[in-house]
Amino acid sequence: MVGADRFSAYSGLLKNKSVGVVANQTSRVDNNSKHLVDFLISENITLTKVFAPEHGFRGTADAGEVVKDGVDTKTNLPIISLYGNNKKPTPEQLKGIDVMVFDIQDVGARFYTYISTLHYVMEACAEADIPVVVLDRPNPNGHYIDGPILEPEHTSFVGMHPVPVVHGMSIGEYAQMINGQRWLKNGLKTDLNVITVTNYTHNTEYSLPVKPSPNLPNDTAINLYPSLCFFEGTIVSAGRGTDMQFQVFGAPSLPSKLYPFTFTPQANDGAKYPKFKGETCNGLNLQNHKKLDQLNLEWLIEAYIAYGKKKDFFNNFFTNLAGTEKLQEQIEKGYTYREIRATWLKGLEKYDTMREKYLLYE
Structure with a gap:
């Protein structure tokens, strides 16, 4: 209740x-x-x-x-x-x-x-x-x-x-x-x-029971959102302008061989001016992906590599989302997801100890 x-x-x-x-x-x-x-x-x-x-x-x-x-x-x-x-x-x-x-x-x-x-x-x-x-x-x-x-x-x-x-x-x-x-x-x-x-x-x-915002339409989108929202700071669309928001990602510039799923963003409720409006995006459909209990950075890293590791892949908003410049630097230097995650562990342990004091539920 x-x-x-x-x-x-x-x-x-x-x-x-x-x-x-x-x-x-x-x-x-x-x-x-x-x-x-x-x-x-x-x-x-x-x-x-x-x-x-x-x-x-x-x-x-x-x-x-x-x-x-x-x-x-x-x-x-x-x-x-x-x-x-x-x-x-x-x-x-x-x-x-x-x-x-x-x-x-x-x-x-x-x-x-x-x-x-x-x-x-x-x-x-x-x-x-x-x-x-x-x-x-x-x-x-x-x-x-x-x-x-x-x-x-x-x-x-x-x-x-x-x-x-x-x-x-x-x-x-x-x-x-x-x-x-x-x-x-x-x-x-x-x-x-x-x-x-x-x-x-x-x-x-x-x-x-109710959509928390226009672009989080269902449980899958909500579960994938923390991982896919990083794409908002890149050239890649996270599905705004479709009815699969935060369940797909893609861009016209991603190679169709690696990214065979296509979608075409159009103006809709919650996205009047979506990224790549009217353009066919090559990407992945994650609607049937199993529930995450960790962030998935592999989609982001693989898209960066597939795009050709170009400087214009990231925009300034990416650092705001990440809360640090290190994540973009690590991806550009070729770190794997495991190597990146290893650099978070001390901070997560310290945070978890602090968080314990305020928990109301097990």
Whole structure:
């Protein structure tokens, strides 16, 4: 049972208060029959504002698309976008809010921006002395940790904390780590309450009932996402503009002998301007690939070699995704996946020891 469904565990924190909600299309209750916002209103909770992350309140905007402020047509509540220029709620936007509820489904990858939104919401609320209630949800990639640890000089909205690419925590556990490690500005701490998931461990299979974003349409895409998202920092498409997002990859310049699967990206929901729009891409179809419990870098390394090891394979975004310049350098120098992974192990061990302090589930 997800945190949002445990109303009796958090109703006392909201009753007779003016409540702000950070939510999107994944914020569902009652076996996904109701949106959290509609549910709270039906329970006579006084909602004043809704804050929306990347992709918007209803989750239909493209990755990276500017989401505008607006009004929810169903409830007439003002919606404030926390994406684009305004990533952190301003003091003005927080006026009149007694408590903030955060309920968004994460997928466990450092570059998935909902945890960055969590950071800024916690920071703004700490500065304004507003308590935060996180309604926890399972992490579908919570069964492992992997990848390079982000280096501070490569901090960005797709990587704000010194954690690996796959962090292995629920969003509630992650909130506790942000607080406990004093990662908020000036070492602030948020008055934080996490409403836990019941009957859950990090190895529990969890199929997401609602797409967490337009380009993660199913369990396979969510599992492959931490590995295939690296292609977003290269000349290769990860399937945006198809209905196989993050389940295929390819590019017109990859050799068809090695990459026999073809797809042609077109504008669609969540990708108005996909890479290689209208062009036939040669690639691989991973829709039937077995579930990963480690990052797969071999697809990336092999594509780099097949492309001819050219300088234009990587773009500047790759370092933001990796959180380090080392990964690109290692691939360009011909390191194997095993050799690269060996350089992560000390950092992963140190991170895992730190992570232990904040875990709420086995």
